[in-house]
Amino acid sequence: MFTLFDLIRLMSPLIGAIIGGAVGGEHGIAYGILGALVGGFIGLRLGALPTKLMIRSARNDFAPLSIPDLEDKLVDTGWTPNLILMELKARGENVDKHLPFVLSLLKHNDLHCRTKGYAALLSAFPDIAKSLKGYNPTNSAEVCRQALDRETKAEQAAS
16 A cells, blocks of 8 residues: 555655755766765655654554553544554554454445555554455455455465
8 A cells, every 4th residue: 555655755765866966966976976865865764754753643642542442442433443553562462353353444335444454454464464465445345355255265275
């Protein structure tokens, strides 16, 4: 899944390299190359900043909550499940018991819920996400259900 944060992280080094190269290029080719490298490195660091700040803000929001409170927030559709699952993991909780909930999101009629569920699957259950070849949350709910059913049948046959 490609997010705005991914776009920022991707574009920042490029923009930094262009600006650094242009500024350095005023003083010659060697400085232009050096400026592009330095600008790209600075852009790489700055591009990661929004993601880090968002995660820090979420962790600060979650800090006063107990584990049962976090688990209650997990099923509240207003919250982002992958961040809550990652917080539970960071606190040493076993998140495997929440897999049925995440899988239910992957089958949901609402595109937004399927997208949240897929993000949760990617961050909390990466091995399962890799095994879901062909699943795309932007497909129709019926296509998503069929992809999950195919994978479930394949797993049962392999067992």
